[in-house]
Amino acid sequence: MKSAVIVFPASNCDRDAATALEEMTGQKAAMVWHQDSELPEVDLVVLPGGFSYGDYLRCGAMANQSAVMKAVKAHAQRGGAVLGICNGFQVLTESGLLPGALMRNAGLKFVCKPVTLSVEETQSAFTRKYDKGQNVSFPVAHGEGNYYADDETLNRLEGEGRVMFRYRDNPNGSARDIAGILNEKRNVLGLMPHPERVVDPLTGGTDGRALFQSLIEALS
Amino acid sequence: MKARVFVTLKNGVLDPQGKAIGHALNGLGFGAVGEVRQGKVIDLDLAETDAAKAKLSLKEMCEKLLANTVIEKYEIEIR
Secondary structure (H helix, E strand, O other): OOEEEEEOOOEOOHHHHHHHHHHHHOOOOEEEEOOOOOOOOOOEEEEOOEOHHHHOOOOOOOHHHOHHHHHHHHHHHOOOEEEEEOHHHHHHHHHOOOOOEEEOOOOOOOEEEEEEEEEOOOOOOOOOOOOOOOEEEEEEEEOOOEEEOOHHHHHHHHHOOOEEEEEOOOOOOOHHHEEEEEOOOOOEEEEOOOHHHOOEHHHOEOOOHHHHHHHHHHHO | OEEEEEEEEOOOOOOHHHHHHHHHHHHOOOOOOOOOOOEEEEEEEOOOOOHHHHHHHHHHHHHHHHOOOOOEEEEEEEO
16 A cells, blocks of 8 residues: 655654554655645555644645645545544645534643544444444544534434544544544545554554554555 | 735634633623634735725635635625
């Protein structure tokens, strides 16, 4: 599986993502600068965590205007897999690739801790190696992870099996405890918790490995 | 031409910052303060003399970047 990680100014989990991808796939991920207008030929594009463009205006709003996002949207349109983690999820909602928006945490505090999630759906390239209903522990680190969408959108997400992860103990006020969602074509996943930080037992756990194993199985 | 854009959260969208400001004001003794909603003001200088054209272009700016219409609404003021 070939992968690329997009690097925006003030991305700060881009190298974590690249390290996790290399560890899991045995291949180096291409690092793609936000001003590049083309992507290398890859199966997976990762939008990493961080504070792209200093979170100016709104989280993800400026990143969505960058040259590389046109290529990312075209990749998604072609059915290519896109994984947006944390700030990457915010960029995906700003871009319209995923519905809804991520707002200030209901408790107003930046939340930085491991959280327990339930894997809600396994019918996807991102979660097929998990068991349905399985609890996993991923870290979160965000101030604006409060998922919002209108009721109609939330009902549709649930009805179509597009809520992939839910918080067991909601840390940010997200609607219906949603931690991660899929697009309609099921090739774009956005989630606030960080699976790339839990691929090595020496640094916090291995619950994120199955997400990458799922992608490798689905895309290789 | 100068323009001012107000971006605020739509009604019904939870505004934790507004809530915190309200609590703080209550704490300062401003007991009459009820709900508080926080927003943004964006001032722009435009190289445009036609107010109608300016308004049209500002609307497009709001839709494309200045507001996230999933959660926010906007008002445009030509000054």
